[in-house]
């Protein structure tokens with residue numbers, strides 16, 4: 001029996017299969033950061049394609065922490081359009097997730113870069129956040145979680161990967177602070193811990209955290225550090241670790257099919273938390289191998305879903321099974337008998 005198309009329950013949410021759309025920033029929003037008709041078409045197409053969990057792209061919890069073009073959830077004004085989108089996805093049987101985020105030193109907006117400390121990579125110089133500003137950050141994540149609930153989201157994911165603000169506090173490369181938010185592994189974890197704790201106080205649904213399990217540079221965190229962080233997150237009520245890598249150092253890692261899957265496997269086994277595997281997973285057979293061998297619980301698909309919103313149908317075909325079709329397509333998705341007349 002295919003695991004990829006077996007439902008998966010996490011906390012109070014049942015996903016109809018194990019396929020998650022990986023969060024992908026489209027920079028298609030206007031200056032107000034609101035959902036547009038384009039976002040509805042883009043995400044709606046993947047819901048029609050039978051993706052179980054549609055994780056929206058990075059969504060800024062503070063106006064000053066966004067990219068130009070990114071979605072926002074920094075104000076109550078964002079709620080109505082986000083709600084229209086979650087309702088659209090729910091109507092097609094998909095669950096909706098939102099990735100809460102602050103860009104930190106990697107913002108595409110001039111002069112807005114902030115980070116844990118002054119350390120700058122080759123491309124950017126960031127201003128150091130004060131203790132007061134750190135409290136504002138924690139509050140902004142909490143307020144955004146309340147809005148996500150009001151907008152009907154099923155899952156919240158914190159973006160603590162790829163060298164964005166939460167990742168910068170975790171990494172010894174970017175966090176040289178000597179106060180309570182830096183200096184040791186536990187102190188570098190403190191910001192993420194406080195954000196998780198605040199969110200857990202206002203959000204009852206599944207909480208995912210995306211991490212860069214390997215930061216690749218000499219001073220960066222290794223997967224062993226993330227096994228430790230994942231164990232801490234489990235204690236705090238996180239439900240799943242979405243295991244990515246890189247983005248902290250400017251250099252690009254070597255990539256190949258499934259290149260991040262071993263990190264997912266290690267974190268899953270080491271912490272006992274469910275994981276999502278991501279990164280060049282492009283076929284149904286590859287996804288099935290990962291799940292059957294206990295290397296992840298969900299398969300996050302990125303670019304392959306940009307190429308083909310109906311990828312779940314292709315994956316099912318590769319596994320030799322039929323899945324539920326969108327009702328108006330019934331009888332046509334898996335039926336090739338009428339391709340050529342007799």
Ligand SMILES: Cc1cc2nc3c(=O)[nH]c(=O)nc-3n(C[C@H](O)[C@H](O)[C@H](O)COP(=O)(O)O)c2cc1C
Pocket residue numbers: 022023024025026057058099159161162210244278279280281300301302303304
């Ligand atoms: C256009 C684009 C935008 C992305 N934006 C995000 C994002 O908003 N948040 C995030 O965590 N990862 C982001 N990623 C990374 C993807 O979620 C995914 O981890 C990566 O593309 C590897 O998976 P894939 O080989 O299936 O595409 C982005 C990737 C692409 C190609």
